[in-house]
Amino acid sequence: MPLVIPKGWPKPVYDFSKNPLTKEGFELGRQLFYDPILSRDSTISCASCHLQATGFTHVDHDLSHGIDDKVGTRNSMTIMNLAWSKNFMWDGAVNHLDMQPLAPLSSSVEMDEKLARVIQKLNNAKKYKALFFSAFNDSLATGQKMLLAFSQFTLHLNSSNSKYDKYIREEAGGTFTDQEKNGLQLFRKHCASCHPEPLFTNQNFEKNGLPIDPTLNDLGRFTITRMPVDSFKFKVPTLRNIQFTFPYMHDGRFKKLREVLNHYTETDELKAQIVLSSNEKADLIAFLLTLTDNDFLFDKRFGFPKD
Amino acid sequence: MSIKPGILLFILSYFAYPATAQLSILPIFDGRPIAENTWYVSTKGDSVQFDNIRFYLSNIQFEMDDNTWIKDTVSAHLIDVFEPASLHIITQKIDLKRLKTIHFNLGIDSLINVSGALGGDLDPQKGMYWAWQSGYINLKIEGRSPLPLRIFYPHHLCF
Numbered sequence: 001m002p003l004v005i006p007k008g009w010p011k012p013v014y015d016f017s018k019n020p021l022t023k024e025g026f027e028l029g030r031q032l033f034y035d036p037i038l039s040r041d042s043t044i045s046c047a048s049c050h051l052q053a054t055g056f057t058h059v060d061h062d063l064s065h066g067i068d069d070k071v072g073t074r075n076s077m078t079i080m081n082l083a084w085s086k087n088f089m090w091d092g093a094v095n096h097l098d099m100q101p102l103a104p105l106s107s108s109v110e111m112d113e114k115l116a117r118v119i120q121k122l123n124n125a126k127k128y129k130a131l132f133f134s135a136f137n138d139s140l141a142t143g144q145k146m147l148l149a150f151s152q153f154t155l156h157l158n159s160s161n162s163k164y165d166k167y168i169r170e171e172a173g174g175t176f177t178d179q180e181k182n183g184l185q186l187f188r189k190h191c192a193s194c195h196p197e198p199l200f201t202n203q204n205f206e207k208n209g210l211p212i213d214p215t216l217n218d219l220g221r222f223t224i225t226r227m228p229v230d231s232f233k234f235k236v237p238t239l240r241n242i243q244f245t246f247p248y249m250h251d252g253r254f255k256k257l258r259e260v261l262n263h264y265t266e267t268d269e270l271k272a273q274i275v276l277s278s279n280e281k282a283d284l285i286a287f288l289l290t291l292t293d294n295d296f297l298f299d300k301r302f303g304f305p306k307d
Numbered sequence: 308m309s310i311k312p313g314i315l316l317f318i319l320s321y322f323a324y325p326a327t328a329q330l331s332i333l334p335i336f337d338g339r340p341i342a343e344n345t346w347y348v349s350t351k352g353d354s355v356q357f358d359n360i361r362f363y364l365s366n367i368q369f370e371m372d373d374n375t376w377i378k379d380t381v382s383a384h385l386i387d388v389f390e391p392a393s394l395h396i397i398t399q400k401i402d403l404k405r406l407k408t409i410h411f412n413l414g415i416d417s418l419i420n421v422s423g424a425l426g427g428d429l430d431p432q433k434g435m436y437w438a439w440q441s442g443y444i445n446l447k448i449e450g451r452s453p454l455p456l457r458i459f460y461p462h463h464l465c466f
Contacts, residue, residue, distance in 0.1 A: 098423035143432030147424035
């Protein structure tokens with residue numbers, strides 16, 4: 001089941017030659033994604049904070065919570081179009097998609113489990129023996145195989161069938177209203193330098209003028225690079241399915257898109273001041289809603305695996 | 308309590324076998340072989356005991372007398388000082404009479420560090436991978452010292 005690269009999209013970053021996609025690998029990854037066996041006390045699965053219907057993020061939670069109801073310091077990120085992603089996490093701490101699951105797995109406020117113990121649990125589970133065998137022709141679970149299977153699943157979580165995509169491809173269902181067309185023009189003028197089409201992220205780390213939350217003191221990318229220039233910089237997230245990925249920003253401080261736009265027109269810390277009238281904000285939001293991709297949000301292949 | 312860099316030494320030696328070369332590692336501290344449950348005195352006069360010493364030897368290459376280089380078929384070996392089997396690395400066939408130099412890295416290079424999920428000794432389940440920030444732990448030293456407090460000290464290094 002090779003990945004279909006949407007027309008006009010760049011070449012994926014992920015090296016598929018090292019992890020050829022198979023139906024069986026995808027299925028193993030999907031089972032792992034929805035299984036709380038990954039956490040210390042079998043209470044938290046990946047899906048606890050990454051729900052499909054909301055673009056695989058934790059809806060309604062500014063800061064995501066994990067094991068023992070412990071609260072983290074950031075809003076969980078969305079999971080989509082990761083084959084094109086050059087780095088992962090709000091601060092880019094993770095350098096390869098394969099290694100991403102290790103972070104929540106071992107975080108003391110998320111799953112708080114050791115990889116070696118997870119592998120032990122998987123090897124003791126009859127269900128996984130069969131799944132690993134069908135995916136890798138070897139029933140023994142290892143860290144490498146588990147991580148490759150996770151990538152097999154997440155690499156398929158691709159969103160490219162929104163109303164916006166149909167508009168660009170001039171397909172049925174892609175007719176924009178005048179308001180949406182105006183919103184797209186405004187978007188291209190004011191937002192596209194950081195959120196360029198078609199991925200709606202430039203994949204960089206940017207400082208967007210948010211005042212620091214003194215209870216979190218999150219320095220963002222600086223935490224990883226230790227370079228002062230990276231202070232308060234966070235990864236530019238994709239805007240696809242933004243209608244459902246609220247709350248917004250790395251700490252989920254904004255609940256509504258209008259609040260996000262108000263921040264961008266009020267801050268004086270951007271390279272160029274963004275000026276938008278109230279009507280223009282409404283148009284811009286109308287455009288952002290065209291990025292909703294129901295085919296992706298309700299694709300049964302990505303949902304909880306019912307036996 | 309700090310361990311002065313350089314006091315942990317590794318002796319590399321090799322023995323001729325009909326088909327393969329064996330690289331043996333003898334970890335020593337202050338001239339004495341490192342053993343479990345044994346007290347050593349550091350150059351600063353602190354008593355130290357080691358519970359866990361693990362590190363990677365990677366990119367082993369044999370430079371021959373005709374200036375050709377022969378690469379080890381395994382990219383990295385995880386050495387556990389208290390796992391005797393890991394202290395002997397069997398490599399491919401080498402003509403020892405023509406061997407000039409052995410080259411190796413202590414730790415993992417930047418290329419392997421960005422290569423995604425790897426297996427064998429590089430499988431993250433070996434406990435030599437940092438989860439919160441991508442990258443291998445090159446060298447891990449854990450142990451204890453009675454002075455000034457009875458503390459457990461882990462030193463995990465990357466470059």
